[in-house]
Amino acid sequence: MSSCNERRKVLVTGASYGIGAAIAIALARDGYDVAVSELNVEALNGTLAQIQSHGARGVAVALDTRSQDSIEACMRDVVKLFGNLDLLINNAGLLLRKPVVDMTREDWNAVMDVNLTGTFFMTQQMGRHLIATKRKGSIISIASTHGVVGIANISAYGISKAGISQMTRMLAIEWAEHGIRVNAIAPGTTETPTRKKSLSADPARRQMMIDRIPFKRFCTEADVAGLASYLASPAADYVTGQTLLVDGGLTSY
DSSP states (O other), X not given: OOOGGGOEEXXXXXXXXXXXXXXXXXXXHTTEEEEEEESSGGGGHHHHHHHHHTTOOEEEEEOOTTOHHHHHHHHHHHHHHHSOOSEEEEOOOOOOOOOGGGOOHHHHHHHHXXXXXXXXXXXXXXXXXXXXXTOOOEEEEEOOGGGTSOOTTOHHHHHHHHHHHHHHHHHHHHTGGGTOEEEEEEEOSBOOHHXXXXXXXXXXXXXXXHHTSTTSSOBOHHHHHHHHHHXXXXXXXXXXXXXXXXXXXXXXX
C-alpha cells in the first residue's frame, strides 16, 4: 500500500448513501484519501467507516451546494485538512417529478441551484485550486441519461443534467492547457436504496422500465463507481470532455 504522502486526495459531494457513497468507498480502495460532504455531516458516518476500513484517511465536511459561501468554505476546509486535492466528484443532486405546466419558478430554481449552479461553482473552486497549485487534476460530475433522452414529468432535472454534459465539454477545452481533465458519467436508472423502494411500490412500472433496457436490469451503484474509478485512474489520462453513459444500452435505440 502507498504511504500517506503518496496517496491522492478526492472530495466527493453528496456521499451519505447511494452513488456518492459507492464512489467514495471505491476510491478509498483505489488508494485515495477521501473527503465526503453532505448537508448533514452526521449522515456521513457510515460512509466514513467504510472509507477507513480500506486504510484510507476519511474526513467529513458540511456542504450546501445552493450557497456560494458554503461551497467556498467546503473547499477551504478540505484543502486545509488534506493539503491539496487531485480529484473532485460532483455527485450532489436533486430530482423533482412534476409536469411542466405545474412547475413554479421556485421548483425550477431549486433543481438548478443544486444540480447545475452548485456543480458549476464547485467545479470552479476545484479548477482555481488546481491552476493555483499547478496540479494536473481531474473533475468528474454525475450527469444522467435523462440529459440525453426525453422523458415526461422530470424536465427540470433532465435539462440540468444536459447542462452538466455541456459544462463538461466547455471546461475540458478551457482547462486542457493546465492538464485538468473534466468528464461526466451519465447513469441510467440506478437502484439505490431509495430508488429501489419507490420502484418496488409499482411492480408494473418497474417491469416496463426494465423491458426498455437491452441488458434487462437497472444500473447499480457499483456500475457507476467502477466507471468513476476508471476515469480517476492513469488509464484515463487521455480522456477529457466526455460524458460516458452507463445505461445497459438504453440510449442505443
